[in-house]
Amino acid sequence: MQHFLLVDDDPTFANLLERGFARRGLTLAWAENGADALALVAEPDGIILDLNLGTESGLQLLPELHRRFPRAAILVLTGYASISTAVTAIKLGATQYLPKPADVDTIVAAFQQPEAPAEVAPDALVAFRPSVRKQSWEYVQFVLQQHDGNISAAARALNMHRRTLQRMLQKKPAIR
CATH class of the missing domain: 3.40.50.2300 (Response regulator)
Structure with a gap:
C-alpha cells in the first residue's frame, strides 16, 4: 500500500x-x-x-x-x-x-509519471498564447518571487504603489 x-x-x-x-x-x-x-x-x-x-x-x-x-x-x-x-x-x-x-x-x-517530458513540441507552444492579463499576472508573480515575497520591494521594482500591488494580489489570477 x-x-x-x-x-x-x-x-x-x-x-x-x-x-x-x-x-x-x-x-x-x-x-x-x-x-x-x-x-x-x-x-x-x-x-x-x-x-x-x-x-x-x-x-x-x-x-x-x-x-x-x-x-x-x-x-x-x-x-x-x-x-x-x-x-x-x-x-x-x-x-x-x-x-x-x-x-x-x-x-x-x-x-x-513523476518525470516531466523532456521536450515540448513547438506546435504546442504556438497554440498556447496567454492573454495580456495572464502575462501581467505572471510577471507580477515573478517580480514578487525575486523579492522573496516582500510586497513593498516588489512594488518599488514594478514602479507602483504598495497598496495597488496588494489589491492586485488579492484578486484571483487570470486563467487564460
Whole structure:
C-alpha cells in the first residue's frame, strides 16, 4: 500500500482528498503546516504540497521536505499557479506541479509519471498564447518571487504603489 502526505492548511480539502485516496486503496496523512510535516517519522511515497500554507510558503518548505524525505516524489498543488512558481518549484525539487482544482485521479496519475517530458513540441507552444492579463499576472508573480515575497520591494521594482500591488494580489489570477 502506498502512503502519501498532504501538506495543506484547508481541512475540508484534506478530508475530501483523504476519502478519495482511501477509495483507491491509498493512505493519505495530513499535515496542516510545515512543522507537522517535518515531524513525521515515516517517509511517504509521495508528498502533495500546497504553495500557500496560511502564513507559510510552500516554496520555502519544499527544500526542507526534499532533504527530510529524499525518496518521496513531491507534487506542488496550488490555486495560484504561475509559470515562475512552477519553474521555481521544479528547481527546488518538486517532480510535478498542478493547478487547483485537481481531482484525485489527476493527482494519482501525476505520481505515476513523476518525470516531466523532456521536450515540448513547438506546435504546442504556438497554440498556447496567454492573454495580456495572464502575462501581467505572471510577471507580477515573478517580480514578487525575486523579492522573496516582500510586497513593498516588489512594488518599488514594478514602479507602483504598495497598496495597488496588494489589491492586485488579492484578486484571483487570470486563467487564460
